[in-house]
Amino acid sequence: MQTIQVKTGSRIQFIDITSRVKEAIAQSGVRDGIGIVYVSHTTAGVTINEAADPSVVMDITFKLSQLIPHQDAYRHSEGNSDAHIKASLMGSSVHLIISGGSPVLGTWQGIFFCEFDGPRQRKVLIKVIEG
Amino acid sequence: MQTIQVKTGSRIQFIDITSRVKEAIAQSGVRDGIGIVYVSHTTAGVTINEAADPSVVMDITFKLSQLIPHQDAYRHSEGNSDAHIKASLMGSSVHLIISGGSPVLGTWQGIFFCEFDGPRQRKVLIKVIEG
Amino acid sequence: MQTIQVKTGSRIQFIDITSRVKEAIAQSGVRDGIGIVYVSHTTAGVTINEAADPSVVMDITFKLSQLIPHQDAYRHSEGNSDAHIKASLMGSSVHLIISGGSPVLGTWQGIFFCEFDGPRQRKVLIKVIEG
Numbered sequence: 001m002q003t004i005q006v007k008t009g010s011r012i013q014f015i016d017i018t019s020r021v022k023e024a025i026a027q028s029g030v031r032d033g034i035g036i037v038y039v040s041h042t043t044a045g046v047t048i049n050e051a052a053d054p055s056v057v058m059d060i061t062f063k064l065s066q067l068i069p070h071q072d073a074y075r076h077s078e079g080n081s082d083a084h085i086k087a088s089l090m091g092s093s094v095h096l097i098i099s100g101g102s103p104v105l106g107t108w109q110g111i112f113f114c115e116f117d118g119p120r121q122r123k124v125l126i127k128v129i130e131g
Numbered sequence: 132m133q134t135i136q137v138k139t140g141s142r143i144q145f146i147d148i149t150s151r152v153k154e155a156i157a158q159s160g161v162r163d164g165i166g167i168v169y170v171s172h173t174t175a176g177v178t179i180n181e182a183a184d185p186s187v188v189m190d191i192t193f194k195l196s197q198l199i200p201h202q203d204a205y206r207h208s209e210g211n212s213d214a215h216i217k218a219s220l221m222g223s224s225v226h227l228i229i230s231g232g233s234p235v236l237g238t239w240q241g242i243f244f245c246e247f248d249g250p251r252q253r254k255v256l257i258k259v260i261e262g
Numbered sequence: 263m264q265t266i267q268v269k270t271g272s273r274i275q276f277i278d279i280t281s282r283v284k285e286a287i288a289q290s291g292v293r294d295g296i297g298i299v300y301v302s303h304t305t306a307g308v309t310i311n312e313a314a315d316p317s318v319v320m321d322i323t324f325k326l327s328q329l330i331p332h333q334d335a336y337r338h339s340e341g342n343s344d345a346h347i348k349a350s351l352m353g354s355s356v357h358l359i360i361s362g363g364s365p366v367l368g369t370w371q372g373i374f375f376c377e378f379d380g381p382r383q384r385k386v387l388i389k390v391i392e393g
Contacts, residue, residue: 001228001235033262034298034391036165038228040237042181048354049346050304055337056346062337063330063347068194075186075193084180084187085194092179092240093226095355097263097300097389104263104387106302109354125235127228129165129262131295131391132359132366164393167296169359171368173312199325206317206324215311215318216325223310223371224357256366258359260296260393 002027002126008118012065014047014057018110021126026101028128035096035103038125043083043117045090046124051110064089083116090114098128133158133257139249143196145178145188149241152257157232159259166227166234169256174214174248176221177255182241195220214247221245229259264289264388270380274327276309276319280372283388288363290390297358297365300387305345305379307352308386313372326351345378352376360390 002024006015017037025035039046050056064086074081094111096103105111113124133155137146148168156166170177181187195217205212225242227234236242244255264286268277279299287297301308312318326348336343356373358365367373375386 001230034389036226036228038226038235040235040240042179042187042237042239047350048304049350053338053340055339056304056343059336059338059343060347060350062335063343067198067329073193074190076184076190077186078184081187081190081194085191088178088180088191089220089351091222091225091353094353095226095298095300095357097298097387099263104300104302106304108304109302125228127165129260129391129393131260131262131393132361167357167359169357169366171366171371173310173318173368173370198329204324205321207315207321208317209315212318212321212325216322219309219311219322220351222353222356226357256359258296260391262391262393 004124006113006122006124008115008120011118012061013115014112016051016110017113021111024126025128030128030130031101033098033128033130035098035128036093038093040123043080043087044122045087045114046094047090047112047114048094048109050108052108080117086116135255137244137253137255139246139251142249143192144246145243147182147241148244152242155257156234156259161259161261162232164229164259164261166229166259167224169224171254174211174218175253176218176245177225178221178243178245179225179240181239183239188243211248217247266386268375268384268386270377270382273380274323275377276374278313278372279375283373286388287390292390292392293363295360295390295392297360297390298355300355302385305342305349306384307349307376308356309352309374309376310356310371312370314370319374342379348378
């Protein structure tokens with residue numbers, strides 16, 4: 001298992017961690033298998049989407065924030081229920097097929113850490129299984 | 132593969148299954164690897180979110196039910212289309228990194244079975260891969 | 263790793279790929295393990311839901327399109343931001359437990375390729391890990 005540190009700079013922010021995930025997979029020495037990219041937080045998630053045009057992930061956060069506003073009739077007293085809901089919608093992990101030591105990603109695909117309650121210091125865990 | 136039986140008590144309900152998943156992983160005897168927690172239903176899902184304050188998962192179900200109401204212009208004749216939609220949004224599986232015989236969970240993370248069309252008797256499948 | 267080609271026929275369409283995924287798993291020769299079904303696109307996803315009544319997946323696309331309209335105050339200039347958002351909500355992969363050479367699916371479960379920006383020629387990747 002490897003750990004990536006991610007420092008986020010605003011409340012809601014998607015951060016491209018593709019190159020750091022690729023590096024961790026390369027360092028694992030595994031040529032063929034699968035990899036899990038796991039977020040051990042409950043107000044952040046992880047997703048795979050377009051990395052070429054940064055406006056794509058801005059549109060994702062715009063729509064998520066419109067559907068799940070920061071303030072609403074929430075019960076949780078910490079004021080960050082929207083972040084918990086968004087985290088479950090994006091999910092706590094993404095999964096990669098590893099071939100020849102690298103993740104098999106589509107032309108436009110990148111891996112994004114999804115901050116919903118920043119800025120914070122966050123951790124992403126990566127585990128590779130040979131097979 | 133191991134099976135957990137879950138009895139739900141209302142139409143929409145998130146049930147913390149963390150301790151039972153940990154037990155199943157411990158029983159598998161695998162020290163290091165990954166685990167999949169799989170829901171074999173189409174009107175229920177599974178998610179990882181905060182287990183400390185029960186109001187967090189209440190806020191998730193509140194918002195999901197507001198965005199995807201029970202009654203709407205749905206075609207499916209069984210009257211539970213909202214449950215199918217919510218199930219796909221949460222997902223049919225969550226995944227854990229296993230280290231030292233236990234899942235690596237963040238401080239606030241718990242694993243929740245997501246009932247969207249209860250009360251019912253449900254099944255959760257757990258499979259552990261060594262690596 | 264195996265590849266399935268999927269030809270979609272309209273902008274938004276869920277296509278049942280269950281039998282083709284089962285075939286790929288059978289061809290892998292693995293009796294027990296896990297399988298990942300991975301979509302290498304950013305305007306398509308994959309989900310597990312009811313395969314018996316086709317109106318179920320129509321209700322999923324109806325609600326997703328209502329919540330995330332094709333036209334909105336999006337920044338991305340290609341006019342398909344809704345497809346990117348829907349893709350992240352469904353997810354880029356689903357995961358199966360394999361037992362006796364077949365995926366363990368619930369009675370009503372099927373695997374659906376989720377097209378959100380078709381019609382297009384698409385690819386689904388399948389990787390099986392023994393364990």
